[in-house]
Amino acid sequence: MTQRIKLNEAGQEVLRTLYPINKYLANSSIEKQLLALVHFRVSQINGCAFCLDMHAKDLRVMGESEQRLYVLDAWQEAPFYSERERAALAWAEALTILKGPLVPDEIYEAARRQFSEKELLALTLGVIAINSYNRLNIAFGADVGSYQVGQFEQN
Secondary structure: OOOOOOOOOOOHHHHHOOHHHHHHHHOOOOOHHHHHHHHHHHHHHHOOHHHHHHHHHHHHHOOOOHHHHHHHHHHHHOOOOOHHHHHHHHHHHHHHOOOOOOOOHHHHHHHHHHOOHHHHHHHHHHHHHHHHHHHHHHHHOOOOOOOOOOOOOOO
16 A cells, blocks of 8 residues: 555644534534534444544443444434434435535424534534544544544543
């Protein structure tokens, strides 16, 4: 494989530009576990191994069950996700897998029933952020498996 720019060296300045988004999200009313679940799902869609490892570890520490993590790829068929989680996951998928100029009305309406205007904006920002991290990791590679829970919390 071709030698890539290392995100843990030259890429740190670029990664740091995303940290204010993380700070904003940490102070939002979106539940930390819900946001991590969304980040895990988006990382599944994008195939980002580093982020999958990271968010799986974080979610397990938060008390997430193995069953819910294993079945997340088929959340629409599984009975153990709340309506709020379902709305967030559908919203995240619609923003990650772009199929048209607008998120479908039924997905938007379901999200608006579960999230305040400010929360939906924060959730959208969270989806944008994880898509950015995924793309950086996929473009340049990452040390998959090296993440330690809490490693990036000070950022």
